[in-house]
Amino acid sequence: MTEASIDDLRGIGPVTRSRLEDIGIRTLDDLRSTGSVEAYRRLKFMLPRQVSLNALYALEAALRACHWLDLPQDVKAALQHQGRIIDEALRRGGVTRCAL
Template sequence: MDKPVLKDSLRLLSSLGKITSRSMFGGFGIFIDDTMFALVVQDKLHLRASDETINLFKEQGFEPYVYKKRGFPVVTKYFAISPECWDEPDSILIQAVVALDVAKKDKEKQKSAGPSRIKDLPNLRLATERMLKKAGITTVEELKNTGSVNAYKAIQQTHSSSVSDELLWSLEGAIKGMHWSVISAETRNELRKQL
């Protein structure tokens, strides 16, 4: 049961900001201002590592948390601190500050990088991603380079059933980063003319 370790961890780390926890990875994620930087699982506190701190954590004997997903092991960037560290809470706090900084930077990188898969773009789902893949468009970059009209035409050529104009608006919105319903009537007419 992770509850005592979770309580001790929350108490110790609360000086870093507004702290919360929620169930995840079979344990509890610890967040400061909605940024997860620590994990309590298997009665151990795990701190987020970066490419720079992984070796330091390994040198200190910290082990990464590994869980199974669909039967395969997944190694996380969360490393269990050794029980001896609890004898020096200040050292945990120092490492937690670094872990929080790493997590915040990673979160910012993810925000600025944008979606990595087509289905993650606005308006698009897995079904649309599959349609585009069948039409030869497999990445977000390819979709943007192809443009909504040409992507729509490619889908029309590879699918026996007719596709609606809404798909064209959805593709345009996905490329522009907006919901298809806010695409102006003028833009819709321009797109339709290009078909």
């Protein structure tokens, strides 16, 4: 059985697919193992002005095989909370990868 490509994910357009590939996510299994929030965090830090909360909704919806508008309200609220945490980290300048 072959892994599902991100090309096959519902609600993920060509621009987001390309960006996901840039951060090493090429299959549904890659997205599952990374998780929607971490994938969004990577995208947001890579392109802070071009990646919006809608991308996080789309990533989570793709994992659930539904349209982002059909995500339960509690899931959307949790994603919004995570988005605020990521935005705050971005404003602070993120975290360095190593101690100097």
